[in-house]
Amino acid sequence: MTVRFFATIRTYTGETERRLDDAPATLRELLTALAARYGTLFRRAAFAGADLNPEIIILVNGRNVLYLRGLDTALSQDDEVSIFPMVAGG
Amino acid sequence: MFGWTGTTLRVDLTKGTVTREATDIGLAHTYLGARGMGGKIILDEVAPDTDALSPANKIVFSPGPLTGTFAPSAGRFEVVTKAPLNNVIAGSNSGGAFGPELKYAGYDALIIEGKAAKPVYLWIKNDEVEIRDAGAIWGHTTPDTTDLVRAETDEDAKVACIGPGGEHLSPIATVMNEMHRAAGRSGVGAVMGSKNLKAIAVFGTGAVTVADPERFKTAVMKARKMIQEHPVGGTGLKAYGTDVLVNILNQTGALPTRNYQDGYFPTADKIGGESLAAKQLVRPKGCFSCIISCGRVTKVDNPAYAGFGEGPEYETAWSFGADCGIDDLDAITKANFLCNEYGLDTISLGSTIACAMELFERGIITAKDTDGVQLTFGNVAAMVEMTRKAGEGEGFGAKLAQGSYRLAESYGHPEYSMTCKKQEMPAYDPRGVQGIGLNYATGNRGGCHVRGYTIAIEVLQNGAVMDPRITEGKAGLDITFQNLTAALDSAGACLFSTFGIGAPELAEMLSAVTGVEYSVDEFMKIGERIWNQERLWNLTQGYTTADDTLPERLLKDPIKTGPAKGEVNRLGEMLPEYYQLRGWDDKGVPSKAKLKELSLN
Amino acid sequence: MAKVLMIHPDKCTGCHNCELACSFEHEGQFRPAASRVQAYTWEREGMTVPMMCQQCDDAACVKVCPTGAMHRSVTRANLVDWDERVCIRCKMCTVACPFGNARYDAASSSIFKCDTCQGAPECVTFCPNGALEFVDDEQQVRSRKKAYAAKFKDAFQEVS
Numbered sequence: 041m042t043v044r045f046f047a048t049i050r051t052y053t054g055e056t057e058r059r060l061d062d063a064p065a066t067l068r069e070l071l072t073a074l075a076a077r078y079g080t081l082f083r084r085a086a087f088a089g090a091d092l093n094p095e096i097i098i099l100v101n102g103r104n105v106l107y108l109r110g111l112d113t114a115l116s117q118d119d120e121v122s123i124f125p126m127v128a129g130g
Numbered sequence: 131m132f133g134w135t136g137t138t139l140r141v142d143l144t145k146g147t148v149t150r151e152a153t154d155i156g157l158a159h160t161y162l163g164a165r166g167m168g169g170k171i172i173l174d175e176v177a178p179d180t181d182a183l184s185p186a187n188k189i190v191f192s193p194g195p196l197t198g199t200f201a202p203s204a205g206r207f208e209v210v211t212k213a214p215l216n217n218v219i220a221g222s223n224s225g226g227a228f229g230p231e232l233k234y235a236g237y238d239a240l241i242i243e244g245k246a247a248k249p250v251y252l253w254i255k256n257d258e259v260e261i262r263d264a265g266a267i268w269g270h271t272t273p274d275t276t277d278l279v280r281a282e283t284d285e286d287a288k289v290a291c292i293g294p295g296g297e298h299l300s301p302i303a304t305v306m307n308e309m310h311r312a313a314g315r316s317g318v319g320a321v322m323g324s325k326n327l328k329a330i331a332v333f334g335t336g337a338v339t340v341a342d343p344e345r346f347k348t349a350v351m352k353a354r355k356m357i358q359e360h361p362v363g364g365t366g367l368k369a370y371g372t373d374v375l376v377n378i379l380n381q382t383g384a385l386p387t388r389n390y391q392d393g394y395f396p397t398a399d400k401i402g403g404e405s406l407a408a409k410q411l412v413r414p415k416g417c418f419s420c421i422i423s424c425g426r427v428t429k430v431d432n433p434a435y436a437g438f439g440e441g442p443e444y445e446t447a448w449s450f451g452a453d454c455g456i457d458d459l460d461a462i463t464k465a466n467f468l469c470n471e472y473g474l475d476t477i478s479l480g481s482t483i484a485c486a487m488e489l490f491e492r493g494i495i496t497a498k499d500t501d502g503v504q505l506t507f508g509n510v511a512a513m514v515e516m517t518r519k520a521g522e523g524e525g526f527g528a529k530l531a532q533g534s535y536r537l538a539e540s541y542g543h544p545e546y547s548m549t550c551k552k553q554e555m556p557a558y559d560p561r562g563v564q565g566i567g568l569n570y571a572t573g574n575r576g577g578c579h580v581r582g583y584t585i586a587i588e589v590l591q592n593g594a595v596m597d598p599r600i601t602e603g604k605a606g607l608d609i610t611f612q613n614l615t616a617a618l619d620s621a622g623a624c625l626f627s628t629f630g631i632g633a634p635e636l637a638e639m640l641s642a643v644t645g646v647e648y649s650v651d652e653f654m655k656i657g658e659r660i661w662n663q664e665r666l667w668n669l670t671q672g673y674t675t676a677d678d679t680l681p682e683r684l685l686k687d688p689i690k691t692g693p694a695k696g697e698v699n700r701l702g703e704m705l706p707e708y709y710q711l712r713g714w715d716d717k718g719v720p721s722k723a724k725l726k727e728l729s730l731n
Numbered sequence: 732m733a734k735v736l737m738i739h740p741d742k743c744t745g746c747h748n749c750e751l752a753c754s755f756e757h758e759g760q761f762r763p764a765a766s767r768v769q770a771y772t773w774e775r776e777g778m779t780v781p782m783m784c785q786q787c788d789d790a791a792c793v794k795v796c797p798t799g800a801m802h803r804s805v806t807r808a809n810l811v812d813w814d815e816r817v818c819i820r821c822k823m824c825t826v827a828c829p830f831g832n833a834r835y836d837a838a839s840s841s842i843f844k845c846d847t848c849q850g851a852p853e854c855v856t857f858c859p860n861g862a863l864e865f866v867d868d869e870q871q872v873r874s875r876k877k878a879y880a881a882k883f884k885d886a887f888q889e890v891s
Contacts, residue, residue, distance in 0.1 A: 044381070046374075046377045046378065046381075046402075046404065047366065047369070047370055047374055047377075047403070047404060048365075048366070048369065050404060056399070094591070095361050095591075097378065097590070097591055099378075099381050099382065099693070101693055102381060102382050102383040102562075102692065102693020102694060103599075103693070104591075104595070104597070104598075106591075106595050107597045107599075120693075122377075122378075122381040124377070124378050124381075125361055125366060126361040126362050126366065126590065126591060126592070127362060127366050127370065127374040127375065127378055127403075127590065128362040128366065128367065128372075128374075128375070128586065128590050128592065128626070128629055198761050199751070199761050200748055200751035200752060200755065200761065200857065227747070227772075230747075230763075234762065234763065234764070273774070273775065276774070286771075308772075308774055309774040309775070310774065334764075335762070335764035336762065336764075337754075337758070337760040337761055337762035337765075338760065338761040338762075339760045339761075340759075340760065340761070343755070343759055347755070354859075358859070368744075412777060413741070413744070413777065413778075414744050415744050415745055415777060416744035416745055416746035416859075416860075417746065418746065418747050419746060419747065419748060419751060420744070420746045420748075420859075421746065421748065421859035422859075423744040423746065423859070423860065425744070427777030427778075438775070438776075438777070439777075440777065
């Protein structure tokens, strides 16, 4: 699985993407593992308490997880996950 | 009057006369300013069958009642006229400092009529107004024009001007102000060119007054806090600019690629806001009264594309980038600088070059047509060279400067022009995001994102979320955005203040400034009225429900690769409900009841 | 504790909120021409620099003032104050200030110069970018000096 980081998320991770040989079963597990790896700033960006931070945008294969199953979204080996802070433009 | 100055300036370039008029109070209260006020003036004073490039067209420069105050990020103005590109009421919005300066000079609107016998510029210093010879300035780029005009007027004058693009009457010509800000769409620059009006210089030492200073300051402090605490309005846009959108649209699978032939561009990251911040960005920039500072002061060191200026914005990085199959941000930035200097719309020109690339790859045009240039997708040098040629009006560039609809039609293939009502669509593929497609199709000025920016909800999670892939609820979403934006534009506020505040805060600031009580409902109604008015004008121009559509490609050809592979836009599921919710008949004509409700009969 | 109004032009984005805040506070209306702070923009270089009275210890305006209207405040630290009651509007202060930070406004018959708004400068409150800072004189350059010190820290961390 490939996880891609964008905008300020990159400043928390120090990299633009990470490949994982073993996909975690759910998004919650993935984010928890990434938070353990990258630290507090990442964790605060991803989580609001035990919930998904409303100011983070996470796409799995281009679909916002809010329309899938949120933190309980199941992940599989060939998924592509993209993590953005809230961004905008015009 | 508070907020408004109470004075409108009318300049007749044919007669060489300048008249000061009292701003119509009813007009001000009902239409606010900028888009609404300018639009009503055009509707009332320009006969529908007027040729947009004839002396009978008029062009209005109008700030809003908030413009010139410290309402956060509310220093904007509009250039309103009958559009050379597509005959609609063009309302092209710009920031910078020109709008506030018009207010300090004492004006709610500047109406320009007729045509000067020779090139002229206007010099407005408070209540002294002169029409001056611009013979030595005609032909210059917009930065040079700005300097030349200032040398003859005041070194701190704010200057709105056209470049060679407007002089050549290109239907995609812009009016530039402060060198780097653009009233970009629908060819408003060509109207100035057709009047032999090269520039307007303004210097104002007066004041904008407020009805209830304490109430206003309280409302402003609250609005500022809301914007500053918003991740986008507060930090994101300042850090990365609008170009930050490249990656999220691409990861959504809705970044139009190679003239909308696809929706995913594998090397998009090279042209996104993150790359721009790392490589070309010098510092952020803010318009007058802005607390967001999304502007990018940029520099290209690469000698092939060296330059200094502002931009690119997201739309520009897309149009000269993914849409042309190009991932060289230096070259894209250079194309952006050239467009600013020549005064051409970056969205329309980039998309037109992409259209030409498709025509070339399909063999519909050949190197014989394109001055020997291999105009294929991904050809970076060709893209930059064609941009320069379009600005110069040279060779094939002259055809490009006509916009993609006229270009493609001249070769018998208008279906390759990615336009709605002849105006190029911007950087969101409606096959991946359903609601923005409805906005493109129903847009009063044609392909446009800003006037109904459903992307904020469909992709960006700004306050609410709606699945971009569904059509349910999109009609209502589009209408809300279209109405709100029309009112916001007319107040002089910047669209990006909605990353933080909404109608309640805008209505409160407007009420405190003007002393006229605007409820949220009334504020939205103003927007709804303006939208319907623009629609009524379009009916007089022969626009029908048949024009509320998208290019066939977006309705029939699925996206080929990426996360939205297989999707098309399902406009047919949204349009009937849109008409119905708007109170229009099934041909999209506003009903008598609706017009009565809006006092438009 | 003396406070200093510190300018950081590198952080200025050219928004002019300082001018708006100043004129609104002093005049009750938005008239940047009346602002005591002026932000000048150079479009070709994409840079804006705000300028206001620096409350000189040895102020030229105080030296030349014939009536003492321009004087160092005895009640507030680090302030050159203007007493309009004794000012004869001779405008010698505007001639003397080498920075152009005092000017005569004919419309209101007054001398416009920064007075730090009773110790809570509005321009500082309204600047969205931290380009204006009202800071204890001891910490005046801390943010700037420390920002550059951080670059050395990062450089040395890489090699040691």
